[in-house]
Amino acid sequence: MLIDNIRLFLTITEKGSLVAAGREAGLSATTVSERLAALEAHYGVVLFNRTTRKLSLTDEGRTLLSGAKLVLGEIEDLETRIRHGADTLSGPIKVSAPIDIGRSIVSKVISRFTTENPAISIELLLSDGYVDIVGQGFDLALRFGTITDSTLRLRNLGHFRRIVCASPSYIDAHGAPQKPADLAQHNCLIMRFGTTLDNVWRFGTDKKPQTVTVRGNKTVNDGSLVRQWALEGCGIILKSELDVAPDMEAGRLVALLEGYAPPANPLQMMFPPGRAQPRRVRALATAIGNAMIARES
Template sequence: MLIDNIRLFLTITEKGSLVAAGREVGLSATTVSERLAALEAHYGVVLFNRTTRSLSLTDEGRTLLGGAKIVLGEIEDLDARIRHGAETLSGPIRISAPIDIGRSIVSRVISSFTADHPEISIELLLSDGYVDLVGQGFDLALRFGAVTDSTLRTRSLGLFRRIVCAAPSYIASSGAPLAPADLTQHNCLIMRFGTTLDNVWRFEAGKKPQSVTVRGNKIVNDGSLVRQWALEGHGIILKSELDVASDLQSGRLVALLEDFAPPPNPLQMMFPPGRAQPRRVRAFAEALNSTMAVKGAG
């Protein structure tokens, strides 16, 4: 019963409320509350700060969350080895990824991986903003740039450029910037990453960094939409080469200011703190790493 209550605790954490957790596992909110109370009584601590409108983990709850994912992962791996043989992988994996590469690269890896390992189930959540890896119960997340949370474990999937580009129709009507400062005279389509507005674009000229604050008539938190606007000729964008490589090769988009390109950004896999990932997560990470190694080589 303790293990079942710990699993329910993880579901409450992932869903953000007792009602949503109960709906997920087919229990009433009253039953979920009773089982959470039993778990708190077992440990002699409060696991959640509760108000009428929100539910947040206490320090003890965060400690349990980190340890519970490891313990339950080990139990599921052991169960799979006993039931299906040592080479079989099974169980759930929750992944967070940026929208564009999630729809393209990550989705293809998932399709191949689940075909090879039919006992695996994967939940993919796409977001270009910040995610709380531990609080939202993710096993793995992908993000560009440096990771500021030092408690997370990281693994680089390679270095990739961000490219300033626009459609030929935009260039025909508005011209092309010849230097980064010219961007202030252009309509730039701007991404929002969570609470951060990506309107300061960075460049390098002769190893000297420079930045330009850009403006435009469209801001969005969806990488696919900002790319679509660019393809339709609405303005200039700054996107990872992974997102626009096929558009540049086909001529649907044209790279701009290439002489001023800054150093490439790392694409990172992030994992929750703990001793080790379950075998299924390690195996998926290897599959993703192999795919990205080919992309980087290309």
């Protein structure tokens, strides 16, 4: 019963409420509340701060969350090895990725991975904004840039440039900027990453950096949509080479200001704190990492 209650605790954490967890588990909210109370009584601690609108993990709850995922993962791996043999992978994996590379790269890796491992189930959530990996129960996540959370485990997947680019139709109509300052005269399509507006574009080397605050008539929190607007000739974008390389190779987008390109940006794979990931998570992480290495080379 303790293991079942810990599983339910994870569901509450991921869904954010007792009612939503009950729907997911097929239990009444009363039953969920009683089993959470039993788990807290077992450990002698409070696992959630409760308000009328929100549940949030206490420090003890966060400790249980990180440890529980490891323990339950090991139990599932053990059951798989006993029932189906040592080489079989099974169980759920929850993944977060930026929208564009999630659609173009990660989704393809997942398709191959689940075909090769039919007992695996994967939930992929695409977002260009901030994601609470621990609080939302992700097993791994991909993000560009420097990660400031020192508690997360990181694996660097390579460095990729951000490229200023536009469609040939936009360039024919408005001309091409010759230096970063010229962007002030152009319509720039701007990304929003969570609460951060990506309207300060950086150029040059670390020793000679330049920044330009750009403006435009469209802002969106979806990297795929901002790319589509650029393809339609609506303006200039700043995107990772992973997102726009096929369009540039096909001539649908043209790179601009190449002589002012900033240093490449790291792509990080992040894992929640803990001693080790279940075998299925390690296997998927390796498959995604190999796909990114192939793109970098």
